[in-house]
Amino acid sequence: MSGAGDLVVRDLRAAYGKTTILSGASATFPGGKVSALIGANGSGKSTLLRAVAGLLPASGAVRLGDTESSPAERRQGFAYMPQDVSGFSSLTLMEVVLLGRVTRLGFQVPQHFIAEAEGLLARFGLSDLGTRALSAVSGGQRQLAFLAQSLFRRPAVLLLDEPTAALDLRHQLIVLQALQDLAADEGLPVVVAMHDLPLVAQFAHHVVGLAGGTTIAGDDARTVLTADNLARLYGVAAEVSELETGHLYITPLHALGSA
């Protein structure tokens, strides 16, 4: 599935009971690029991802390219990877990947499914761990296995909730590099909720900030990651400077206000 176009979200509204989480969020996530979704804890990043994935009742429109996509179509065609990394199961990594197509597996798994899943494990350096239990590999390997599971769904859009939060530096880079390659190779919109701003600055082609239930910024990293925006998004004072190498450098100074 390649070049499906941009993912466009218009006026998304969602609530848990009486608590409004999203009050009309709109954003464009370009196809073929990694977009970072940033914002404070509780700003609605996970809710936005789940609503786009069709896993949460929400009003508003979601378009992929020129076609509007219903929640049922999104549940089938979009891959969403939850944040939870507790993997205390003895399912093997191979079984975890296969479960990406759980609704289409049939009792006897077709041989070409297994070959395809093996290819994905190899892509993330997990070839030797296919029969290893989820509970017996490291957090980074677990995250890569779930990434392979998401790709095994052959998604039109990839939505990931903090895929690097539990990982060491090396695995953070492996995962983000893989996402960049994937977006470029397959032309998918890849949306990643992230907290680590230096990584955002380095890996995201496009950044969307969420605050107060709506999107307050959306553009390339350099335009969004400004001291003013960080104050609005996180309530912090920070210094943003550009290094000689061209990379952004963000120095958090102190929390603003009484919080």
Next chain:
Amino acid sequence: MTIAERAAPHHAALSRARLTRLSVAGVVLAVAVVVDLLTGPAFLSVPDVLRTLVLPDAAPARLRVIVWDLRLPLTFMAIMVGVALGVAGTLMQTMLGNPLASPYTLGFSAAAGFGASLTILTGVSLPLFPSLTIPLAAIAGCAIAAAMVYGVSRVRGMTAEVMVLAGIATLFLFQSLQSLAQYVASPEVLQAMVFWLFGSLLKASWQNVPIVFGLVAVSLLALIPDLWKVTALRLGDARAAAVGINVARLRIKLFTLVTLLTAAAVAFVGTIGFVGLVAPHVARMLVGEDHRVLVPMAAICGAIVMVSASILSKLVSPGAVVPIGIVTAVVGVPFLFALTLSGRRNHWG
């Protein structure tokens, strides 16, 4: 990648190894079944039993009755109950994400016991089928407990936490009612109640074995198309939903199947504990968590424990049969200890 100190076997090799273990378990069960048929208070010789099994018409009437009408129904019932409890326990542990769950966790057995106790206490009897009175009361108890847990859980979205809480409440309610029934009963009635609660295969007959078989067969056939989805529940609710599963709907179906299987298991033999807890663990340690293999393995392990317990119940005191519910743990605990001590990996964190 320090964990990858040695390459794991290939997926296909692992699948073959699991099927081999499943076959070995099948052979063990077959041997246990034969031994079970050979043992009994009548002290029949091995050749006599085998000859009667193969050529019933040529055997003396006394042998035919003992082997075909007394021993075979008991053995079949032991297999069916073991299968039902093994599968129900597996589904319960997977559905609730809890290694301590068993078919009885949500109060089904207590409710069945109360239904049976109430029938014994009041002495009521069905007009046409008096022998079905207690079983039907036990099944009705299961159904009422299931309806209570379902009713409460439905309101809050069928999550594991809500189901466990509603189930524990149901369990204590019916345990109290059961105690109350015992408290007001006369000594003779009390004895009948306690004997029912012990669990015994002796009530198995060619009338009730087909009923249990039917309930178990229907439940298993209904489960087969969903085995991959049940496997996905082991990833946790959020991930199962993310791969396209309607988790609440799947739980409702599994809940129904567990109710059917548990009712089938307790209706005619009473509450037999432990099998539904231990069989899933033994099976999981042997073949992992792909439920296409795990469910049949848990069924076979449950049947092995039940048939072995049946053999033991006939050996404990020669000439008599100890109620099987008393000895299932004696058979099951060593299995579980052995596997735990053999250093098999931890599946639940």
